[in-house]
Amino acid sequence: MKTITSTLVVAGTLLFLSCGGKNQQQAAAQQAPSLEVTQLKKQDISIYNSYSTNIEGIQNVEIWPKVSGFVQNIYVEEGQQVKKGQLLFKLETQTLSQDAEAAKAAVNVAQVEVNKLIPLVEKEIISEVQLETAKAQLAQAKSNYSSIAANIGYSNITSPVNGYIGAIPFKVGALVSSTMAQPLTVVSDISGIRAYFSMTEKELMQMKSEITNNGVAASSENAPEVELVMINGETYPEKGKIAMVNNIINPTTGSVTLRADFDNPQLLLSSGSTGTIKIPSTFKDTFVIPQFATIDRQGTKLVYVLNQDNTVASVPLKITAQTNKEFIVNEGLEAGSTIVTEGVSKLKDGQAINPVKK
Numbered sequence: 001m002k003t004i005t006s007t008l009v010v011a012g013t014l015l016f017l018s019c020g021g022k023n024q025q026q027a028a029a030q031q032a033p034s035l036e037v038t039q040l041k042k043q044d045i046s047i048y049n050s051y052s053t054n055i056e057g058i059q060n061v062e063i064w065p066k067v068s069g070f071v072q073n074i075y076v077e078e079g080q081q082v083k084k085g086q087l088l089f090k091l092e093t094q095t096l097s098q099d100a101e102a103a104k105a106a107v108n109v110a111q112v113e114v115n116k117l118i119p120l121v122e123k124e125i126i127s128e129v130q131l132e133t134a135k136a137q138l139a140q141a142k143s144n145y146s147s148i149a150a151n152i153g154y155s156n157i158t159s160p161v162n163g164y165i166g167a168i169p170f171k172v173g174a175l176v177s178s179t180m181a182q183p184l185t186v187v188s189d190i191s192g193i194r195a196y197f198s199m200t201e202k203e204l205m206q207m208k209s210e211i212t213n214n215g216v217a218a219s220s221e222n223a224p225e226v227e228l229v230m231i232n233g234e235t236y237p238e239k240g241k242i243a244m245v246n247n248i249i250n251p252t253t254g255s256v257t258l259r260a261d262f263d264n265p266q267l268l269l270s271s272g273s274t275g276t277i278k279i280p281s282t283f284k285d286t287f288v289i290p291q292f293a294t295i296d297r298q299g300t301k302l303v304y305v306l307n308q309d310n311t312v313a314s315v316p317l318k319i320t321a322q323t324n325k326e327f328i329v330n331e332g333l334e335a336g337s338t339i340v341t342e343g344v345s346k347l348k349d350g351q352a353i354n355p356v357k358k
Contacts, residue, residue: 032310032351032352032353032354033343033353033354034353034354034355034356035340035341035342035343035347035353035354035355035356036340036341036342036355036356036357036358037306037338037339037340037341037355037356037357037358038293038338038339038341038357038358039336039337039338039357040287040333040334040335040336040337040338040339041287041335042285042286042287042335043285043286043287043288044282044283044284044285044286045282045283045286045288045328046280046281046282046283047280047281047283047321047322047323047328048227048278048279048280048281049199049203049278049279049281050229050276050277050278051197051198051199051276051277051279052197052274052275052276052277053195053196053197053228053260053274053275053276053277054195054196054197054272054273054274055193055194055195055196055269055270055271055272055273055274055275056193056194056196056271056272057163057188057189057190057192057193057194057270057271058189058190058191058192058193058194059161059163059187059188059189060186060187060188060189060271061159061160061161061163061186061187061188061189062183062186063088063089063157063159063160063183063184063185063186063187064178064183064184065089065091065154065157065176065177065178065184066154066178067091067154067155067177067178068175068176068177068178069091069092069093069155069175069176069177070091070092070173070174070175070176071089071090071091071092071170071171071172071173071174071175071176072090072091072092072093072155072172073089073090073172074088074089074168074171074172075087075088075089075090076088076165076168077165078165078166078167078168078185079164079165080164080165081162081163081164081165082159082162082163082164082165082187083159083162084159084160084161084162085158085159086158086159087156087157087158088157088158088159088165088184088185089156089157089184090155090156090157091154091155091156091157091176092155093152093155106141106144109141110134110137110138110140110141110142111138113134113137113138114131114134114135114138117130117131117134118131157184159187160187161187161189162189162191163187163188163189163190164187164188164189164190165185165186165187166185166186166187166188167185167186168184168185169182169184169185170184188270188271190264190267190269190270190271191263191264191265192261192262192263192264193261193262193264193269193271194243194259194260194261195228195240195259195260195261195262195275195277196257196258196259197257197258197259197260197277198253198255198256198257198258199255199256199258200254200255201249201254201255201256204245204256206281207223207279207281210224210281210282211223211224223241223242224242224279224280224282225239225240225241225280226239226240226241226242226260226277226278226279226280227239227240227277227278228240228260228262228275228276228277228278229275229276229277229278230268230269230273230275231273231274231275236262236268236269236275238262238263238264238265239262240260240261240262240277241260241261242258242259242260242279243259243260243261244258244259245258246258260277281321283320283321283328283330285330286320286328286329286330287328287329287330287333288326288327288328288329289303289317289326289327289328289329289339290325290326290327290341291322291325291326291327292325292341292344293339293340293341293342293344294317294327294344295314295344295345297314300316300317301316301317301319301327302314302315302316302317303315303317303333303339303340303344304339304340304344304347305333305337305338305339305340306337306338306339306340306353306355309352310352310353310354310355311350311351311352311353312340312347312349312350312351312352312353313349313350314347314349315332315333316332317329317331317332317333318330318331318332338355340353340355341358342356
C-alpha cells in the first residue's frame with residue numbers, strides 16, 4: 001500500500017514539474033518582445049556630397065577708359081545684352097581734337113622742311129646731316145600725331161565680348177580716367193557659368209579614387225556629372241561637369257579649389273550668385289543600414305543580429321559613408337543575416353525576441 005502511494009506521489013510530482021516547466025517556457029516566450037527584423041541584402045547606392053559654391057559667368061570683363069575725358073554719350077542700358085565690338089560709351093574729345101590739329105600742322109611743317117632740304121643736299125649746298133635731322137623731326141611729328149589720333153579713337157569705348165551690361169555708375173558729364181576707383185561698367189558673358197567650390201584633401205582623395213578606373217589617371221573627362229542647387233532651393237535643370245581641380249593643397253585651410261561648368265541657355269543663373277554643388281558617390285555591393293537600427297557604444301556603431309534561437313547579439317559596424325537616414329557598411333556583416341530594426345535601444349546581448357519580418 002505504501003509502495004503504491006509513493007509511486008503516485010512521485011508521478012504527481014513529475015507531472016507538476018513537467019507542466020510547470022512548460023508554463024515557464026510559454027511565459028518566457030510571451031514576455032519576449034515582438035520586434036521587426038530585416039534580412040540584409042547587398043545593393044548599389046549613390047549618395048551626394050554637398051559644397052557651397054560661388055557662381056561666375058564665363059567672362060566678367062571690366063570696361064575701363066584708356067584716356068581721360070568727360071562722358072559725352074552712353075549708348076547702352078544696364079542689363080542690356082551687347083555684342084562684341086558694340087559701342088558702349090563716347091568720351092568728349094574736343095581738347096584732343098585741337099591737339100590733333102596742332103600735331104597735324106607740325107607734321108606739315110616738318111614735311112615742308114624735308115622737301116626744302118632734299119634739293120639742297122643733291123646740289124651739295126648743305127650737308128646730308130641737316131636733311132637727316134629734318135627727317136628725324138618729321139618722324140617725331142608723325143609719331144606725336146598718331147598717338148593723339150589713337151587717343152581720339154580710345155574715346156569710343158566698345159565691348160570686347162558678348163554679354164550683358166552690369167551697373168553703370170558714371171553718367172553723362174562725369175569725368176573719367178584709367179586711374180579711377182571703379183570701371184565704367186562690367187560686361188558679363190553668362191551663356192555658361194562657372195561654379196567654384198572647395199573640398200578637403202581627404203574628400204579630394206576619395207573622389208579621385210572613385211573616378212580612377214583600370215589605371216586611367218583621374219581627370220575631368222572621367223569625373224561624374226554634378227548637380228547645382230540654386231539659392232531658392234530648386235535643382236538647376238542642367239547637369240554640370242567638373243572642369244578644373246587645383247591640385248595644390250592650401251596649407252592654411254587644408255582644402256583645394258574646384259570648378260564645375262554649366263550651360264546657361266535660359267539665363268537662369270547670374271554672375272555673383274551662390275548655391276550648392278552636389279557630387280555623387282556610388283557604392284557597389286554594399287549594405288545600407290537604417291540609422292534607427294543602430295546603437296552607439298563608446299563611439300562605435302552596432303546592430304543587433306538575430307540568431308537561430310531568436311536571441312540577439314550586437315555586432316560592430318565599419319561605416320564607409322552615410323546619408324541623412326542611413327549608414328553604408330561594407331564590413332562587419334554577412335549577406336543573408338537578419339538584423340533587428342525596432343526597439344534596439346532597449347535590447348541586450350543574448351535577449352530573446354519574437355521576430356516580425358518586415
